[in-house]
Amino acid sequence: MAMELDHYCPDCDGEQTFYRAASTKVHLGEKVKWHCPNCDYGFVRIGDNGTAVDSSAT
Template sequence: MSLELEHYCPDCGEERVFYRAASTTLHLGTKVKWHCPDCDYGFVQVDGVIDTSEADA
């Protein structure tokens, strides 16, 4: 799995490179926390099925 992810940051208002802050395996799949290094915005993805960044859009 990649350590970087190109993603839109709503706090910065543009595409940023997010860094993987943490990951763990759950019964749902692999949970990955992503963090924008330019601000405090972060989101969680679980096996591409759950994505908390979509809730902020």
């Protein structure tokens, strides 16, 4: 269970280290909320890395 994730932040316009804000188990897998420490941007990822649903995807 990672507590940090390197990910692109559109508000900061660059790669940032996001911090795990919350997580819970749902029927699709684990739902994890990630937040950027430099701004208010956050996103949700559900499931495993190979089959994840990512709210930050365009």
